[in-house]
Amino acid sequence: MNQSEWPLWEVFIRSKQGLDHKHVGSLHAADATMAIQNARDVYTRRLEGVSIWVVESTHIHASNPDDAEAFFDPAADKVYRHPTFYDVPDSIKHM
Amino acid sequence: METLEKPALTQEEQFQARIDADVRIEPKDWMPDAYRKTLIRQISQHAHSELVGMLPEGNWITRAPSLKRKSILLSKVQDEAGHGLYLYSAAETLGASRDQMLADLHSGKAKYSSIFNYPTLSWADMGCVGWLVDGAAILNQVPLCRTSYGPYARAMVRVCKEESFHQRQGFEVMQTLCEGAPAQKEMAQEALNRWWWPTLMMFGPKDSESPNTEQSMKWRIKRFTNDELRQKFVDMMVPQAEFLGLTVPDPALKWNEERKAYDFGEVNWEEFWQVVKGNGLCNADRLQARVQAHEEGAWVREAANAHAAKRKAREGVGA
Numbered sequence: 001m002n003q004s005e006w007p008l009w010e011v012f013i014r015s016k017q018g019l020d021h022k023h024v025g026s027l028h029a030a031d032a033t034m035a036i037q038n039a040r041d042v043y044t045r046r047l048e049g050v051s052i053w054v055v056e057s058t059h060i061h062a063s064n065p066d067d068a069e070a071f072f073d074p075a076a077d078k079v080y081r082h083p084t085f086y087d088v089p090d091s092i093k094h095m
Numbered sequence: 096m097e098t099l100e101k102p103a104l105t106q107e108e109q110f111q112a113r114i115d116a117d118v119r120i121e122p123k124d125w126m127p128d129a130y131r132k133t134l135i136r137q138i139s140q141h142a143h144s145e146l147v148g149m150l151p152e153g154n155w156i157t158r159a160p161s162l163k164r165k166s167i168l169l170s171k172v173q174d175e176a177g178h179g180l181y182l183y184s185a186a187e188t189l190g191a192s193r194d195q196m197l198a199d200l201h202s203g204k205a206k207y208s209s210i211f212n213y214p215t216l217s218w219a220d221m222g223c224v225g226w227l228v229d230g231a232a233i234l235n236q237v238p239l240c241r242t243s244y245g246p247y248a249r250a251m252v253r254v255c256k257e258e259s260f261h262q263r264q265g266f267e268v269m270q271t272l273c274e275g276a277p278a279q280k281e282m283a284q285e286a287l288n289r290w291w292w293p294t295l296m297m298f299g300p301k302d303s304e305s306p307n308t309e310q311s312m313k314w315r316i317k318r319f320t321n322d323e324l325r326q327k328f329v330d331m332m333v334p335q336a337e338f339l340g341l342t343v344p345d346p347a348l349k350w351n352e353e354r355k356a357y358d359f360g361e362v363n364w365e366e367f368w369q370v371v372k373g374n375g376l377c378n379a380d381r382l383q384a385r386v387q388a389h390e391e392g393a394w395v396r397e398a399a400n401a402h403a404a405k406r407k408a409r410e411g412v413g414a
């Protein structure tokens with residue numbers, strides 16, 4: 001009786017033109033068309049979006065949280081990548 | 096000689112340290128089994144409550160007194176379905192299966208909020224459900240927006256944004272009745288008499304009889320105890336009932352100047368446990384309606400699967 005579960009889809013919504021699509025949650029649907037229709041009903045009942053992306057959850061690949069420290073560590077000691085690292089003389093404008 | 100090395104923290108201690116630092120836990124992070132189990136139980140119970148919660152109000156959609164009220168009620172019930180879906184998907188991030196959760200609900204193994212096992216006898220009950228039941232739900236849910244498990248907290252943020260309309264429309268129904276004919280006001284009072292105590296039960300057993308509270312607070316799943324929330328609710332609602340000109344059906348209710356809070360009577364815990372155990376007025380009805388809806392939808396689920404498989408085959412993507 002349980003083998004009929006519809007696949008899981010991740011839903012991404014662009015809240016207005018000019019902004020990125022953002023992950024909002026997931027839902028079950030038999031196919032992409034139904035996933036988009038369901039996403040409309042579940043996640044945009046109050047005009048929360050102007051565009052919807054759906055991706056079958058099995059297609060999402062993620063970084064491993066256990067490796068997060070080592071994985072993101074290389075960026076930690078490169079303060080010179082930020083503008084605040086540099087002293088700009090007060091008399092210099094527009095920089 | 097003294098060694099400077101501290102014993103390494105266990106996985107569990109590291110986990111607790113993150114919780115204490117208010118770092119949210121995300122699906123793939125390590126977590127104690129008991130934390131996962133507690134969350135699955137709580138989130139799925141919460142989802143079931145949203146789903147079953149549609150039934151007492153659904154009862155009045157076709158008999159709402161005007162098109163405006165009907166549209167509002169329909170939207171509210173649709174929101175509750177949405178809340179159920181947000182929550183089921185949050186529970187799935189912990190490894191729970193949707194089918195299994197529904198199967199547990201339908202077999203009676205899983206619990207849902209006992210409030211929905213009370214009948215909605217008159218239109219005024221629609222007012223009380225929105226005003227009191229959604230009001231109590233909001234008090235429960237607002238702190239959950241900061242609960243330690245990320246997907247649960249995010250689902251609750253979405254839910255809370257939608258709940259305040261639910262409460263306001265309920266209050267408006269009550270206000271309209273209270274400003275109407277004496278018979279309408281009487282209807283409102285009778286509904287309050289029916290719903291007041293069951294609503295107080297929504298916050299769960301007394302702290303002294305809620306053995307899981309301490310651990311849930313430590314894990315920051317819960318942020319307030321049952322009794323704290325119940326007290327807040329009473330303090331919030333009594334002035335609103337007074338505004339409506341209604342009497343809260345509790346002879347022991349009295350403002351306590353020292354505590355700056357209301358003293359109130361004892362909930363009938365015997366009734367509470369009876370309803371939890373399945374012996375409430377509507378337990379059997381609610382479950383039967385849920386199971387029937389699920390079974391009658393089976394052919395739709397199968398047809399959609401067949402259609403998807405056929406299309407996949409035609410596109411040559413299928414295996």
Ligand SMILES: [Fe+2]
Pocket residue numbers: 145174175178232254258
């Ligand atoms: Fe809800």
Ligand SMILES: [Fe+2]
Pocket residue numbers: 175229232258261
């Ligand atoms: Fe609600």
